[in-house]
Amino acid sequence: MPFAPVILWTDALLWLLVAAIASYLWMCARRPHLAAPWQRVVKSRAAMVSLALLAGYGAIGLADSLHFRVALPATAAGEAPAYSPQVLSVLDLALVRLRRSEETTYSAPLATRLFALEEVRLPDGRMVREYPRLRYGGAQLANEGERGSDVAKRALAGLAGAALLWLPLGALLGPLRRRAPQVPWRAAYATLGAMLAIAGPVFALSLAYHVLGTDKVGQDVLYLSLKSIRTSLVIGTLTTLVMLPLGAMLGVTAGYFKGWVDDAIQYVYTTLNSIPAVLLIAAFVLMMQVYIDGHPQLFPTTAQRADVRLLLLCVILGVTSWTSLARLLRGEALKLAELEYVQAAHAFAVPHLRILTRHLLPNVAHIIIISMVLDFSSLVLAEVVLSYIGVGVDPSTISFGIMINAARLEMAREPVVWWSLASAFGFLLVLVLAANLLADAVRDGFDPRVRVGRAALQGAAQ
Amino acid sequence: MLAYILRRALYAIPILIGVNLITFALFFVVNTPDDMARMQLGAKRVSQVEIERWKAAHGYDKPLILNERAPGTGKLTDTVFFQKSLRLFAFDFGVSEDGRNISAEIRTRMWPSLALAIPVFLIGLAVNVTFALTMAFFRATYLDFWGVVLCVAMMSISTLFYIIAGQFLVAKLWDLVPISGYNTGLHAIKFLILPVAIGVLSGVGSGSRWYRTLFLEEMGKDYVRTARAKGLSETAVMFRHVLKNAMIPILTGVVVVIPLLFMGSLLMESFFGIPGLGSYTIDAIQSQDFAVVRSMVFIGSVLYIFGLLLTDISYTLVDPRVRLE
Numbered sequence: 061m062p063f064a065p066v067i068l069w070t071d072a073l074l075w076l077l078v079a080a081i082a083s084y085l086w087m088c089a090r091r092p093h094l095a096a097p098w099q100r101v102v103k104s105r106a107a108m109v110s111l112a113l114l115a116g117y118g119a120i121g122l123a124d125s126l127h128f129r130v131a132l133p134a135t136a137a138g139e140a141p142a143y144s145p146q147v148l149s150v151l152d153l154a155l156v157r158l159r160r161s162e163e164t165t166y167s168a169p170l171a172t173r174l175f176a177l178e179e180v181r182l183p184d185g186r187m188v189r190e191y192p193r194l195r196y197g198g199a200q201l202a203n204e205g206e207r208g209s210d211v212a213k214r215a216l217a218g219l220a221g222a223a224l225l226w227l228p229l230g231a232l233l234g235p236l237r238r239r240a241p242q243v244p245w246r247a248a249y250a251t252l253g254a255m256l257a258i259a260g261p262v263f264a265l266s267l268a269y270h271v272l273g274t275d276k277v278g279q280d281v282l283y284l285s286l287k288s289i290r291t292s293l294v295i296g297t298l299t300t301l302v303m304l305p306l307g308a309m310l311g312v313t314a315g316y317f318k319g320w321v322d323d324a325i326q327y328v329y330t331t332l333n334s335i336p337a338v339l340l341i342a343a344f345v346l347m348m349q350v351y352i353d354g355h356p357q358l359f360p361t362t363a364q365r366a367d368v369r370l371l372l373l374c375v376i377l378g379v380t381s382w383t384s385l386a387r388l389l390r391g392e393a394l395k396l397a398e399l400e401y402v403q404a405a406h407a408f409a410v411p412h413l414r415i416l417t418r419h420l421l422p423n424v425a426h427i428i429i430i431s432m433v434l435d436f437s438s439l440v441l442a443e444v445v446l447s448y449i450g451v452g453v454d455p456s457t458i459s460f461g462i463m464i465n466a467a468r469l470e471m472a473r474e475p476v477v478w479w480s481l482a483s484a485f486g487f488l489l490v491l492v493l494a495a496n497l498l499a500d501a502v503r504d505g506f507d508p509r510v511r512v513g514r515a516a517l518q519g520a521a522q
Numbered sequence: 523m524l525a526y527i528l529r530r531a532l533y534a535i536p537i538l539i540g541v542n543l544i545t546f547a548l549f550f551v552v553n554t555p556d557d558m559a560r561m562q563l564g565a566k567r568v569s570q571v572e573i574e575r576w577k578a579a580h581g582y583d584k585p586l587i588l589n590e591r592a593p594g595t596g597k598l599t600d601t602v603f604f605q606k607s608l609r610l611f612a613f614d615f616g617v618s619e620d621g622r623n624i625s626a627e628i629r630t631r632m633w634p635s636l637a638l639a640i641p642v643f644l645i646g647l648a649v650n651v652t653f654a655l656t657m658a659f660f661r662a663t664y665l666d667f668w669g670v671v672l673c674v675a676m677m678s679i680s681t682l683f684y685i686i687a688g689q690f691l692v693a694k695l696w697d698l699v700p701i702s703g704y705n706t707g708l709h710a711i712k713f714l715i716l717p718v719a720i721g722v723l724s725g726v727g728s729g730s731r732w733y734r735t736l737f738l739e740e741m742g743k744d745y746v747r748t749a750r751a752k753g754l755s756e757t758a759v760m761f762r763h764v765l766k767n768a769m770i771p772i773l774t775g776v777v778v779v780i781p782l783l784f785m786g787s788l789l790m791e792s793f794f795g796i797p798g799l800g801s802y803t804i805d806a807i808q809s810q811d812f813a814v815v816r817s818m819v820f821i822g823s824v825l826y827i828f829g830l831l832l833t834d835i836s837y838t839l840v841d842p843r844v845r846l847e
Contacts, residue, residue: 334541335826336785336819336826339822342815343815445682445789449807450807451807468682472701492680496678
């Protein structure tokens with residue numbers, strides 16, 4: 061085999077999550093009462109736009125979650141093949157040029173020369189200080205004066221390619237709108253078009269230039285930004301895998317059993333809550349670091365160590381943030397436990413566990429879904445802050461937080477190096493904004509109170 | 523009232539014990555003092571002698587919970603748990619890794635933190651409530667719609683962006699204020715203007731959107747309809763009825779954070795070089811100074827619990843329906 065698949069922990073969990081979401085949606089599609097709130101969600105134009113954007117981010121993140129190691133050239137026949145220690149992903153394959161085209165230091169977006177003066181030896185042996193040509197960015201140009209027309213030509217070609225991809229998809233619009241007329245398909249299609257209109261030229265240009273420049277050690281900023289997406293998605297989604305079972309089980313149990321169970325669970329979450337979140341996370345992460353440093357034999361490659369650290373960061377964030385969900389669910393379960401159908405279940409001697417799983421959990425599911433979607437964006441933003449403080453992901457992981465941390469002194473340079481920060485913040489903003497818009501739509505679709513409140517408001521306005 | 527406050531204060535004791543146990547477990551059981559010593563000494567191969575010397579110097583050379591060799595009560599008191607964890611209850615924080623007295627550091631660093639946090643808190647609250655009231659007043663109009671859009675956009679921007687962009691624009695490009703630093707007394711103002719403005723700005727998005735929801739929820743209630751039916755003007759309804767009643771949910775979120783203002787802001791202080799408790803904490807985290815982190819965790823939870831107590835008391839003051847029993 062030319063490659064050996066590597067399954068990192070976060071990969072496995074991420075794909076498991078994708079499978080879980082897929083089966084949940086399949087379940088929803090067959091049960092009208094589960095599908096109804098989602099139908100309300102997708103009616104919103106903002107939701108469709110942000111779903112399209114998130115799908116784009118998700119595709120990049122998932123392509124970056126299929127890892128493998130390439131086989132090294134065989135040394136002797138019959139020998140077991142040796143694999144490179146470097147763990148690559150499918151995304152790395154697609155971006156192979158970006159990954160390999162490392163310059164020596166900063167270069168501006170679409171530049172053909174470095175951003176720093178260097179001593180260069182001329183052919184006649186004299187030394188001069190000048191901005192040397194880049195090794196990869198615009199290296200195909202014999203005359204640098206042609207850069208403008210070359211960039212325009214490539215961008216147009218990329219745009220044309222994107223249009224060729226986008227226009228045929230328009231044929232799907234008709235059937236989709238006939239099947240589900242209430243869904244604003246056009247908004248999603250237009251968003252897709254906008255995304256392709258940016259991605260096409262960027263891709264075409266990235267074959268010959270550093271579209272977003274290079275950073276201090278000469279790495280392509282576009283490559284770093286695209287790789288950071290996976291880290292953000294992992295933090296935003298896997299954390300809920302930890303938070304959800306803890307928060308849901310403990311919250312509902314506390315509200316249902318009351319008495320000493322309630323007291324005990326309330327005590328646990330008040331205690332955890334009373335420690336400032338950043339400090340609790342910092343304390344956990346410091347201890348995790350000591351453990352990882354003390355047991356290097358457990359983590360054979362850097363990628364594995366970084367991955368375990370990323371996963372543990374998710375666990376830590378989950379352990380420190382389940383309390384608010386538990387408190388919400390406890391309050392709801394307290395109310396639900398007094399309702400007639402739960403009392404009736406008691407009268408029929410239905411066992412507690414069954415009441416919890418069949419009668420209570422489905423009726424608090426909307427709260428769980430809303431808080432899952434709402435938490436996503438705050439978790440993504442939290443990663444940036446934690447990585448800045450130094451208690452976030454492993455320094456060898458590529459993430460927005462690490463990018464921003466590495467670039468935070470660049471604004472103080474003269475002249476200013478703005479592209480690393482701008483790209484990291486730009487990619488981050490689109491992701492978080494899309495997640496926030498989707499969260500709003502999900503809350504409007506799922507929370508019965510919002511609908512009642514809106515009806516009352518409209519009544520008052522009339 | 524006094525009895526009520528006392529009873530509420532008593533609830534705090536088990537929670538503080540819990541916090542103490544969690545920090546003890548995190549800092550001493552999950553990783554032994556030997557691990558900490560190795561981490562602090564840095565090098566990969568540290569001899570056992572050096573580790574012992576470090577532990578003795580920092581007082582970690584005792585058994586964790588039970589000292590069998592010590593005489594009398596020393597069995598319990600001459601241990602890491604007693605010396606390092608229980609001492610926190612007496613606000614005796616010991617010394618940091620570089621040998622300074624943590625309590626003294628906290629007393630001097632508290633003031634810069636407060637000088638930054640209190641204006642951010644007060645101005646932020648005023649701005650958020652004003653903005654939210656305006657949006658609620660013009661509800662279901664374009665002003666409201668674009669206000670909410672602005673809020674969502676602003677809360678989607680990372681705090682780091684506000685800080686970095688603000689520092690670059692105001693301090694570097696326009697050269698209106700110093701980039702970072704601090705001074706005592708009134709000279710501090712020019713160093714504080716920018717961090718305060720950025721602190722307020724970065725909180726406007728989520729804050730005013732939250733308050734707007736509260737106001738709108740309150741406006742859907744029956745008493746508001748009654749007030750309108752009496753013929754009160756919309757302004758009177760908003761300020762005399764809605765604002766007053768919405769104070770109750772606002773208080774829940776606001777009062778609890780007042781004591782935490784002491785802790786300062788991690789990001790703001792470290793970016794602007796303000797020598798407060800926030801930058802103290804961040805330095806401790808980055809240099810892995812466990813004694814300081816432990817102390818800040820303890821102070822943070824004491825302040826949070828104090829905030830909960832204040833919330834309960836403020837409830838009884840603003841909401842006559844809440845009884846003390």
